[in-house]
Amino acid sequence: MAKAKLTFADIGVTVTVPMGTRIIEVSEKVGAGITYGCRESDCGTCLTEIVTGMENLSEASVLEQATLAEKKAGSNMRLACQTLVLGDATIKPGY
Amino acid sequence: MNGQHMKNEAIAVTNKVHWIGALDPTMRTFDVILKTPNGTTYNAYLVRGSEGVAVIDTVKAERADQFFTRLEAVARYHEITAIVLNHLEPDHSGALPELMRRAPQAKLYISDAAQLMLKALLNNNDIDYIPVTTNDSISLGDCTLRFLNTPYLHWPDTQCTYLVEEGVLFSGDVFGCHYCDELLFNDRVGDFRFSFEYYYNHIMRPFKAYVLSALELIEPLPIQLIAPTHGPILRDHPQHYVQHYRELSTPHLHLERDRDTKSMIIFYISSYGNTMHMAEAIRDGAAEVGGFRISLYDLEGGEVEPFIDLVEEADAILLGSPTINGDAVKPVWDLLSSFSKINVKGKVAGAFGSYGWTGEAVRMIDDRLRGLKMRVPLSGLRIKLIPSADELQDCHRFGQDIGNFLIGKPRAREIDMSQL
Numbered sequence: 001m002a003k004a005k006l007t008f009a010d011i012g013v014t015v016t017v018p019m020g021t022r023i024i025e026v027s028e029k030v031g032a033g034i035t036y037g038c039r040e041s042d043c044g045t046c047l048t049e050i051v052t053g054m055e056n057l058s059e060a061s062v063l064e065q066a067t068l069a070e071k072k073a074g075s076n077m078r079l080a081c082q083t084l085v086l087g088d089a090t091i092k093p094g095y
Numbered sequence: 096m097n098g099q100h101m102k103n104e105a106i107a108v109t110n111k112v113h114w115i116g117a118l119d120p121t122m123r124t125f126d127v128i129l130k131t132p133n134g135t136t137y138n139a140y141l142v143r144g145s146e147g148v149a150v151i152d153t154v155k156a157e158r159a160d161q162f163f164t165r166l167e168a169v170a171r172y173h174e175i176t177a178i179v180l181n182h183l184e185p186d187h188s189g190a191l192p193e194l195m196r197r198a199p200q201a202k203l204y205i206s207d208a209a210q211l212m213l214k215a216l217l218n219n220n221d222i223d224y225i226p227v228t229t230n231d232s233i234s235l236g237d238c239t240l241r242f243l244n245t246p247y248l249h250w251p252d253t254q255c256t257y258l259v260e261e262g263v264l265f266s267g268d269v270f271g272c273h274y275c276d277e278l279l280f281n282d283r284v285g286d287f288r289f290s291f292e293y294y295y296n297h298i299m300r301p302f303k304a305y306v307l308s309a310l311e312l313i314e315p316l317p318i319q320l321i322a323p324t325h326g327p328i329l330r331d332h333p334q335h336y337v338q339h340y341r342e343l344s345t346p347h348l349h350l351e352r353d354r355d356t357k358s359m360i361i362f363y364i365s366s367y368g369n370t371m372h373m374a375e376a377i378r379d380g381a382a383e384v385g386g387f388r389i390s391l392y393d394l395e396g397g398e399v400e401p402f403i404d405l406v407e408e409a410d411a412i413l414l415g416s417p418t419i420n421g422d423a424v425k426p427v428w429d430l431l432s433s434f435s436k437i438n439v440k441g442k443v444a445g446a447f448g449s450y451g452w453t454g455e456a457v458r459m460i461d462d463r464l465r466g467l468k469m470r471v472p473l474s475g476l477r478i479k480l481i482p483s484a485d486e487l488q489d490c491h492r493f494g495q496d497i498g499n500f501l502i503g504k505p506r507a508r509e510i511d512m513s514q515l
Contacts, residue, residue, distance in 0.1 A: 011472065011500070012507035021512065028465045029515040030508075031472025031500065035440060045468075 004085050008032040009051055009092040023048065023080035023091065033093040039081045044071040046080040047094030054078075056087025103164040105141065106279055108328060109261045109320065111238055113141045115150070115165035117158035120275045129297050134275035137162075137186055138324045140265060141169055142258060144235025147176035150201070151240075151256060151265045152324050156189030163190070163197075175201040177233055179240065181267035182253045183212045187324055192217060204233065206244060209252035227254070229312065245269065245309035247302045255313065262319030268298060269309065270336050271323035282331035290326060291336075295343055301438050306344040313337060348408040357387035357501055359443075360405055363415030364394040364426050369449030369481055370415045376487045377413060377447060377476075380494025386502045387411075394426040403433050411443035411501045412469070416456045418448065423456035431463050440468040443501050446475035447493065449482065472500045474515065 037045030137154035276284035446460035457475035
């Protein structure tokens with residue numbers, strides 16, 4: 001299975017993950033600063049800044065886009081509970 | 096103490112403000128989590144200006160009769176130009192639909208964050224409202240209502256409204272308490288100190304950082320009277336309660352020592368001393384990192400409430416438990432079930448424990464810690480029965496790694512997801 005490197009900039013940890021892994025599946029297990037609330041794109045708690053590799057992430061669903069808009073999130077932001085890793089990326093907490 | 100003798104009269108609070116709330120002296124439990132030994136009040140207010148009348152908050156639906164009777168004693172429905180909801184919880188929005196039906200011309204003012212809640216609470220998408228935030232204001236002629244955005248006190252939607260000309264702060268649940276006394280004013284009612292602090296500790300405490308932010312907006316105001324949505328109206332020394340909120344919300348540990356000194360607490364409980372030996376080795380490893388204080392506590396020798404006070408101001412929490420009958424032991428769950436009384440989000444955390452044959456406890460604790468939005472940088476450390484010298488070294492390293500994480504120097508790692 002194709003792999004990608006997901007780096008959590010706030011804690012200096014890089015995890016090699018199968019492509020298609022959701023950020024939420026990894027970030028809690030390494031103690032990254034991203035925190036979660038509803039885990040279904042409604043609350044916006046897991047707002048995440050994409051430092052590099054935005055092009056290597058899945059596209060935001062309509063629901064995620066709505067929450068990002070409600071949070072007035074910048075174009076470099078995603079929700080970690082929704083975003084699939086499709087290639088190398090570096091991320092950090094969005095708050 | 097009860098509303099038996101009080102007629103459904105509106106009570107004058109100031110020249111322009113009347114209390115039109117409801118008494119609920121028989122309530123004994125509020126919102127599942129609060130005991131209310133002499134009930135509560137749902138305070139609503141009516142402000143009469145030269146060019147308009149505003150209703151500030153309503154009451155629980157079951158007590159709406161009191162509210163409408165009192166309102167009708169001081170105003171007619173067609174006079175109402177504004178309805179302000181400082182907080183949408185049902186005990187304050189319960190009479191809103193009926194009020195809007197009776198006063199359809201009135202404009203509804205709510206906070207930005209209240210917009211989505213309003214629809215979900217009233218199951219009505221056709222409500223007209225005006226979202227407001229800090230420094231927005233509305234005029235009632237010779238009265239000005241200015242809004243203060245004070246989120247998470249104790250819902251995302253909460254706000255305060257300030258009557259500029261009379262220095263009246265309609266504070267919502269802030270500065271409130273569950274205390275039912277028909278004498279209404281803090282200089283006339285009984286001793287409500289316990290109720291005031293109890294309410295703060297159960298409602299506001301998890302949101303201390305938001306309280307401090309709100310106080311930045313509230314403290315500069317020349318407040319003459321605080322009109323909360325529950326309990327006594329605070330007209331005697333209202334600033335005392337503002338100051339008390341600041342005291343209650345300021346971290347105590349930071350008052351006693353260098354604000355930048357971090358602290359770690361290691362809690363454990365042990366059947367045969369194995370988990371205790373793990374705790375000691377972890378402590379020694381963390382101590383080697385240095386730069387923060389470490390406390391080691393045996394849960395068997397303490398009680399939950401004082402431990403929660405310590406957890407609230409600690410930066411890292413480690414929990415050790417043996418596995419008994421496939422579970423962590425009750426004192427550990429008792430402690431963990433109280434973490435929701437305080438804000439633990441973002442604190443560093445970890446679990447460890449010795450086990451006999453299955454060892455589920457550590458992973459269960461890990462899951463709970465993550466569920467509480469704590470940061471768990473390492474999977475919990477499990478050791479079968481008596482730790483060997485090598486295994487105690489693993490504990491030592493565990494303590495070092497958590498310690499380094501705590502001081503912001505996490506060990507840079509490259510790992511495969513299968514290792515997690």
